[in-house]
Amino acid sequence: MxxxxxxxxxxxxxxxxxxxxxxxxxxxxxxxxxxxxPRLDGDDRPAFDATDYAAWQAVQGSAVVLPCAPDRCADAVVLLARPGQALALLTPAGWLPQPVAAPAEPTFDAVLLDFAPLQPPPTPAAPDAVALDPAGRLWLLDRAARCLRLLTPGFHLQASVPLPPDIEPGFFGCSAWGLVVTDRAAPRFIAQPWGGAWQGYALPAGVASAAIVALAADPAFPTAVALVKGPAAQWQLMTIGAGRVDIHPLPLAVAPLHLLLTAADHVLVGKVAHRPGDPRPTFFREYLLKPAGPEAERGFAVRGFDGRALWREAGGDGRIMASTAAGARALYPREPALAGSGVVETWALDSGIxxxxxxxxxxxxxxxxxxxxxxxxxxxxxxxxxxxxxxxxxxxxxxxxxxxxxxxxxxxxxxxxxxxxxxxxxxxxxxxxxxxxxxxPLADSVAERPSQDPLASRRxxxxxxxxxxxxxxxxxxxxxxxxxxxxxxxxxxxxxxxxxxxxxxxxxxxSLLDYLPAYWRSDPEGADATERALALFEGWMTELDQRTDALPTLLDPRLVPAEALPWLASFLALSFDARVREGVRRQLLQDIASLYRQRGTLTGLTRLLGILAEAPVKIVEGFRLRRPTAAFVGSALIGPGLEIGGSESPLGASDGDAWARELAREHTALLLRRATEASPCPARTPDNPLPEDALIGFYRRHAHRFTVIVPRACDATLAAVLELAIETHKPAHTVHRLCWLDAGYRVGSASLVGISHLGPVSRPTPAVLGSAVLSTFTTLHRGRREDRYPYFKPMNPWEASP
Known part of the structure; x- marks a missing residue:
């Protein structure tokens, strides 16, 4: 049943x-x-007041990570700027002051000249903000002088960029597209694209009473973000791009202040709750920047944060660091206290019945x-x-x-x-x-879906x-x-x-009652009791039926779970290499019958390697690379297939294989030693191990050899898989070579020199000795002029032929 x-x-x-x-x-x-x-009414901390927020704003600064120069073996250093104080470098001993040096005095020759030197710009004693641009240059914000300062790698003042006179500089940052400076006197900011001029932006009229309290930018990302405080403690996040500004409400925002871009579409926002430097944790939340507005994601915390700056560590881990009085600490994942309860109500699920x-x-x-x-x-x-x-x-x-x-x-x-x-x-x-x-059914299976697979939904x-x-x-x-x-x-x-x-x-x-005789359904009250009794067995019987219905999928290579692929392959005498991904295994199972029928043939090997490489592999046999003008002195007649000089194959090794060259060197060295000996032993001169007959050498160089051309970038793992497959399935007594075509010279649209043929001829046409006629199609010499190919030179093994 x-x-x-x-x-x-x-x-x-x-x-x-x-x-x-x-x-x-x-x-x-x-x-x-x-x-x-999370709860929005605090996390075991005292209630927040305005004086705490002002204390955090007073120490708010910025930091940058100065990367190691390519020609120096030194670690990256962190440079911190805080308003009213000198720059500071992070060292193992703590924060070390780093003064900004004046420009180096110019040096002159011994000849005295009557010129007055130019006065260098004044050196800022306490820069208010620091930032790096995409070129790695260091910029400082000097609020007193209303300008930006550009420093050299040695912290010498190099140049100054004046700001518009009607702005009171607040925060400063460098993004991938330009500079951003906020105005402390009004809810607005100015931006200067690289190579452009200053442009002013004001907040919409509806948030005229707002204030920009924080700014974050990174030269690696195309977007800067600013935190806007509106009336009645309404917090908004403003995203600033090249020629585009968006502003959205910030969810889960309770007294936010510190900002840091952690990715192109992620920003970290800090929550102020106590005084700077307090040993209690300071909480942060990462937001995803979406077109419809920011969306809260993970939570973080750190203890002892003094409020000066946040930064991303250089390197692969990209840890988020926070400044402390003694140095820095890394943020660790932690969610604030959660609400005790919550409710979610679904929309209508439709059965259609x-x-x-x-x-x-x-x-x-x-x-x-x-x-x-x-x-x-x-x-x-x-x-x-x-x-x-x-x-x-x-x-x-x-x-x-x-x-x-x-x-x-x-x-x-x-x-x-x-x-x-x-x-x-x-x-x-x-x-x-x-x-x-x-x-x-088969709930324990886990499968990697090939993209755009129409059967993926059934697995x-x-x-x-x-x-x-x-x-x-x-x-x-x-x-x-x-x-x-x-x-x-x-x-x-x-x-x-x-x-x-x-x-x-x-x-x-x-209902199992439907499978019983009608007698059991004649009495409504008795039928209800019977149905409830049978329901004790219905659950596991239904699941058994579902598993039975799913059994045919175990025999279909397209639908079988990934874990069952080796089991299904064992019935077909097929074993998988662990380096082969799931989609390739499914294709091998689908084509295994034809692959067995064509095993050892050109068609079968091409199909097998094409499946493994996931690319249209082409196999070129060595004898097919003979030039149509191949001839041998003493046995060839002058005709349309005659060529004098040149190698026989652009894909073949012109000097023979490595073993042949080694054998020739050993034979030559033996002959030289015998020439210096008075009575060489043995007396008979050894024969040349290599054939001297040109015809024999020609066939030895081309027969039983083939080249596998893979049109994709070279990959060491895939190369090992292909080599193993070729050695296992190629005909006996054959030699192969693997060639990768990740880039090449193209003629027209998708044509490769030496591989694709232009015109009606699909393969070389050899000359027939004794019947060829000398004509315009005959090549007598392969020489070329230097001015014929001005943009590229012939190179092995892909040698351009005129």
Missing amino acids: LMSGPRFAHLTGRRMWERCDHSGTRIEGNPAAVTLA FGCVWHRLFADLCLPADCAITIEAKTADELPPFDLRRPARLPVDQAGDARPAPIDDPWPPLGSLSADEAEGWVRLGLADPRPAHADR QPSATPPAGMRSHEFLITAPPGRYLWLRIRLAGTRRQAPALFALRATFPRP
Whole structure:
């Protein structure tokens, strides 16, 4: 007896979770998970006041990492600038003051000249900000002189760039496209693209009372960001690009101040809570810069931060460092205290069946100790009227309160008409914890999907389940209805919270009662009791049927899970190299029958290597590289196939193979030694081990040799795989050579000299000795003039032929 497997409606991924209604929850990680949002009322710290914020602003500075010069073996150094103080270098002993030297005095010859030297610009005693440009030059902001100073690598003043007179310089930064300077007197800033002029930008009229309190720029990234404080403590983040400025609300913002660009689309924002240098942790949050606005992501913290500067370490790790009184400390991942509870309500899941009886609900989640999750369900056959629908509240990590649904919104609406609605909602019973994806056939399989694969959706999930994730099974006890809404309540502690990854609701409910005689359904009351008793066995029988239905996929190379590929290949006497990726293994299994039939042939070897290289491999046999004018003195007649001089093949080694050259050298050395000896032994002169007959040498050089041309960049791992495959599957007594074509000289469109042929002839046409006629098609000499090829020279093994 086989039961038809139920269908399911699923909710997973960031895009789907964003459309739900959130209260005290946020979306984090990849794969996306709904979890509790951080608390916004402090983290075991005293209440924030304006004097604390002013204290942080007073010490706010900037820092840059000076990289090591290419010709010097020295570590990168950190240079710190704080308003009102001299520059400081970070050393193992702490911060060391670094004064800015005046320009070097010019030197003159002994002849005295009656010229007055130019007065150098005054040296700033206390630069207010420091930045690096894309060329590695060091810039200083001198607020008193209203200009920017350019320094040499030795910290000597090199040049000055005046700022517009109507601006009071505030913060300064260098991005990939130019310089940015904010104005402390008004909510505006000026920018100068590299090679351009200063341009002024003012904030929109709606934020006229705002102030720019921080600026971050990096020469490696094309965007600068500024923190804007609006009225009533409304915080906004302004992104500044080349000719474009956007401003958006900053979510999860409670007294932010410090900014640092960690990537082209990520910015780190610090949260002020106590005095600078306090041993308690200072919290930071990283934001993703999206076109619709910044989105909160990971949290960080550091202890003892003095508020002067943040910077990214040079090198591959790219750690974020914070200045302290004694030096610097690295930020470590840490989330602030979490809210104790949160609620997320889903949009309508549509079964497409009027009066559908929903069956089971599988929730993929991580549930730490002391955390809990409860789910309520609601069903209906009709959607709420558009006029009564309420907008979905956004996650806490996204700016804004609610997302009003447009009238043409394709997403189904929420089921509740108010946030605290209780009517019609049915709480589901206790869940049965099961292994991750236990409801899916072959759930333990993990496969790497080839891109643009039309069968990818039919295979198993591509991502490994997160550690600790389990599938919790609920029985949906809501009344029948076409649409299903779910309300999930999360409960956690200050440090731990549930993480909900996906929901899968199965429908319609299968019944073993349908397989019994009609007698068992004649009495409605008795049928209900019988059906509930049979439901104890329905779950595992349904899953067994689903696994039975999935068995044919184990025999299909396109659908079999990745872990079962070696098992399927073992039936076909095929073993995989560990260096071969999954997509190549599937293709080998699909073509294994034809590859076995063509084993040892040119066609079969070409197909095999093409699959392994994932490129159109071409095999050129050595005898096909003979020039059509090949002839041998003493046996050739003058005709259209005669050539005198030159090598026979542009792909062949002109001086013979390495073993032949070595043998010739040894034979020549033996003859020289015999010439110097009075009575050489043996008396008979040894024969030349190499054939002196030109015809024999010709065939020895070309017969049983082939070249494998791979049109892709050379890769050591792939080369080893191809060499092993060639040695295993090539004909006996043959010699091969591997050639990579990652770049080459092209004629026309995708034509390679020596490989592709232009015209109706697809291969060289050899001359027929004794019947060729001397004509204009005959090459008598291969000489070339120097002025014939002015832009390239012949080179081995790809030698251009005139």
